[in-house]
């Protein structure tokens with residue numbers, strides 16, 4: 375693999391590449407749009423808020439709020455993908471329409487992204503989830519708004535299992551998450567995953583007495599040294615052209631702790647233990663967070679609901695407990711519920727009644743297994759125990775999805791806002807929800 379050497383002073387403040395299309399509003403105009411008032415239907419002193427309404431109106435309100443503007447640490451958005459489809463819930467009620475395409479789609483999303491940029495704190499990050507339909511146009515827009523120097527990754531996610539396509543193309547199992555930061559001083563908590571079974575096989579030796587697995591590695595490294603590491607240890611010089619990796623004193627200490635393996639010929643090797651491996655850094659291809667792919671995985675049933683494991687990783691990497699997480703295309707509330715579980719504050723918005731109903735139900739009772747063959751009696755037990763094929767195989771996606779019912783903690787400590795032209799169905803739903811304990 376060839377790796378180029380980055381040139382110094384290569385700061386890309388403006389790449390010179392811009393997306394030009396009809397009716398592209400000047401940024402100033404986006405900020406100057408009229409402010410739609412929101413009523414507080416339920417008030418709570420926590421820093422958690424759910425909005426029902428068009429997110430353009432919500433974001434404009436938030437930009438004027440000094441307690442929020444510039445204080446959002448993490449934004450994850452999963453907007454419509456320009457699929458030209460209607461999405462219905464499992465009960466066949468319309469959840470939302472995804473009809474915009476081309477320039478109108480780009481402008482719809484750009485307006486929100488401009489406001490989101492303003493809301494983000496200087497240590498903040500934004501993750502934009504899309505698929506191949508609009509990702510290239512939106513990458514250019516993200517570069518325009520955030521600056522190409524703040525682009526961090528385009529994460530490729532495996533969204534589903536391979537399908538048997540009849541079309542003459544490769545199967546489509548990927549979607550994408552663009553990761554940008556506001557500045558270079560962003561929160562970053564490195565994420566790791568355990569070693570693969572294949573890599574674990576490299577730890578083929580078992581230590582007598584402790585049973586710990588280890589592999590053997592040399593205690594010398596290339597290059598000669600004049601100092602301590604170039605001197606003999608236990609009467610042995612390092613091999614020609616090499617030096618000891620540690621000083622003779624340190625090697626003595628390691629040997630005293632049993633960390634050196636001596637071959638029959640008296641050659642020392644260092645033991646590297648499997649149980650001390652720090653894990654492998656997460657890369658930009660994520661295979662383990664498919665969306666519900668098996669009837670028994672617990673979900674809300676809202677269309678296009680994302681895998682909570684995906685959001686858990688993003689929140690862990692780019693925020694800390696107490697930080698403010700925002701998702702203005704909240705859908706079933708995956709980001710909000712996971713943020714809450716991870717002790718973050720959150721702001722969510724959606725303009726679909728079906729989404730708000732789903733979020734409230736999820737906050738109350740968590741996720742449910744919705745397969746046709748689900749044993750309804752199992753739901754009555756506090757500790758949901760139905761075995762799935764994937765559970766029994768230790769499938770990571772099933773684990774990422776499922777929170778045993780007994781672990782679900784109801785979320786009730788948030789404020790709820792709605793624009794004052796909201797339908798009466800919303801008020802009825804909200805009143806019923808907050809009136810029962």
Ligand SMILES: C[S@@+](CC[C@H](N)C(=O)[O-])C[C@H]1O[C@@H](n2cnc3c(N)ncnc32)[C@H](O)[C@@H]1O
Pocket residue numbers: 427428429430452453454469470676677678679680681702703704705706707708709723724725726729
């Ligand atoms: C792809 S879904 C989000 C799914 C979500 N990530 C989840 O895990 O459930 C997109 C959501 O954006 C909402 N939406 C679309 N346009 C909106 C707008 N202008 N204002 C607020 N919400 C909007 C839709 O109602 C839909 O719930």
